[in-house]
Amino acid sequence: MNITELIWKPDYMTGDESVDCQHQYFAELINRISKVLVETEDVEYEKQLLTELVKYADFHFTSEENIAHLHGIKGLAKHHNRHMELLEELNMHIDDLLARRYSTEDFIGFLCDWFAGHTAHQDRKFFQGKE
Secondary structure (H helix, E strand, O other): OOOOOOOOOHHHOOOOHHHHHHHHHHHHHHHHHHHHHHHOOOHHHHHHHHHHHHHHHHHHHHHHHHHHHHOOOOOHHHHHHHHHHHHHHHHHHHHHHHOOOOOHHHHHHHHHHHHHHHHHHHHHHHHOOOO
16 A cells, blocks of 8 residues: 655745644654554554544644734634634544544545645645735
8 A cells, every 4th residue: 555645845834933843743743643554453553543643633733823822923713713623624534534434545645635735825824924
C-alpha cells in the first residue's frame, strides 16, 4: 500500500513562531500515525493513536486561539467555530475508519488534505489578518 506523506511546506507558515512550531509537530504526528496505521493490526493501538491525534488537534486549536487572542487578531470567534467543525470532521472520519467504512489509505489522504487545507489557507489568512 502506498501511503501519502505530509511534506512540510513554507505554505504552512503563519508567521507566528509558536503556531508554526506546533504545525510542524502536527505534520510529524500525522506522518507517524499514518505509518503505524498501515503497519499495525492491533485495533486497540489504532484507537490509542487516533486518540492522541484528536487530543493534539484539540490542544493545538485551543493554543492557536489563545495566541491569536494575545495578538488581538480579529475574527477569533469565526476561527474558533471552524476549529470545532474540523474536530467534528476528524472524529467522523475516525469513526468511519474504526468501523472499516473507510480504508486506511483513504483516511491518511483525508488527514493530509485536512491539515494542509486548513493550515495553508485558513490559518495563514487568519494570522495575516486577512480572514
